[in-house]
Amino acid sequence: MTSLVLRQALVPAFIGVAIGVVVALFIARSMSAMVFGVRTSDPLSFAGVVVVLMLVAVLATLLPALRATRVSPVEVIRVD
Numbered sequence: 001m002t003s004l005v006l007r008q009a010l011v012p013a014f015i016g017v018a019i020g021v022v023v024a025l026f027i028a029r030s031m032s033a034m035v036f037g038v039r040t041s042d043p044l045s046f047a048g049v050v051v052v053l054m055l056v057a058v059l060a061t062l063l064p065a066l067r068a069t070r071v072s073p074v075e076v077i078r079v080d
Contacts, residue, residue: 005065006058013057017050 028040 002062002065002069005068006061009061010054010057013054013061017053017057020053021046021050 024046025041032040
């Protein structure tokens with residue numbers, strides 16, 4: 001159950017991060033004329049941002065999913 005919720009949330013998050021990295025690379029190329037002494041397409045920075053964003057997405061999905069799996073379906077039906 002938890003893996004289903006994780007998969008449904010992480011697929012769009014991964015697609016969004018991938019699109020964001022591509023857009024950031026194009027923007028970095030156009031901004032390279034404005035920044036001096038710094039590489040605009042540092043792979044370590046991009047990798048670090050991807051790891052942090054995916055970690056946040058996993059935690060933001062995992063915590064509510066674990067909480068939801070602890071609730072009995074009978075209790076949910078009775079509340080509604």
